[in-house]
Amino acid sequence: MGPLIPNGVIGGGWDFVIAILLGVAFGFVLEASGFSSSRNLAGVFYGYNFVVLRVFFTALIVAMVGLLYFDYVGWLNLSQIFILPTFLTPMIVGGVIMGVGFVLGGFCPGTSFTGIAIGKLDALFFTIGLYLGIFGFSLAYPLFEDFFTSGDMGNVTLMEITGLPAPYFAVAFTVVALAAFWGTMFVEKRVRKNMKQYKF
């Protein structure tokens, strides 16, 4: 049946409608998970709050395992979905930059908007910085262009690189994620014991 638009189940005009609905739902879940607080978000780097890890890992494993079942029962053809092309080195560098920005600013791009939505000033300044950064990068793009497009591996997946079937990764990620959930719970308890006051 799926993907819905490429298979003509629904018309191409629906993608914006679906994008808006998904965006609203995503923002709601981020805010409901406490992601509009930079203290919560930065907590993952200091060890007193691992909600970021839990929420994103949960989303990852639920989506991953769910998609495998969807493919199995025929609701979604996994061979038809779009796979983001991999540029290995630029992605690693980009990840590091994003992480540094995360720990410095206390937000990632998506959560900064949920912060603005509930009126956080730090989120507002983060977003202004975000747009300045985008603007600066766009102007300086010719400088980075060679690096930006280097190491193109195409639309590869882990299964294609390793030759292992998808369920192996699903199980491995799930085990790692679940272990991380329980492990970080103990870390949180220990770190919080030594903290005086913790407010969101």
Next chain:
Amino acid sequence: MNRNYILLTVLMLVLAVGTLFLTTDDEPKQIAPEELLQEIIQPTRYVTTDQVAKMIIQGDPSLLMVDVRSADEYNEYALPGSVNIPLEELLNEGNMGYFGVPGVKVVFISNDDIRADQTWVLTKRLGVDGTYVMKGGLNCWMQTIIEPSQPDADAPSVDHALYAFRKGAQIYFTGAESATTDDGNVEVQVRRREKTNVAAGGC
């Protein structure tokens, strides 16, 4: 320890491990290429137009004629009782249900036997038994059943029997008037070897 967390952890683990047991065989079941090649070089898949005509006339219930030409061609002319499944729609849902029924001979019919052969290969590859191809297709049908040509007077009697059958089939299928029996005109000329008085060979 929150009991919900334990429950959700176990549930997630079970679901993840469950994916290991999902068999994703998107490929339809196929027979081995060697087997297919073996089948392709066998002429046993061909049935003659006479055999088909005979089965139609006898009302053989085990015969299922599948016309693999386009719907337009099918509407223009088709054998009585044949089902139209164009080659392009062969694998559509529901169409495969016609094939592989025990005891039913499926005969593919097209204008010649190329498209019918292609269809036959497809069904064979999917492991369907009991499919055949009408040799020569409808072109041959026209030449042999609808407008049979009279054999030479000195042709073997088998040919005359076949011709008689074809004439009968022609009447059955076209409603042509039974030709005024001109059997009397058929004179079998018996040529006898002339006796030679002189002994052949040396002695």
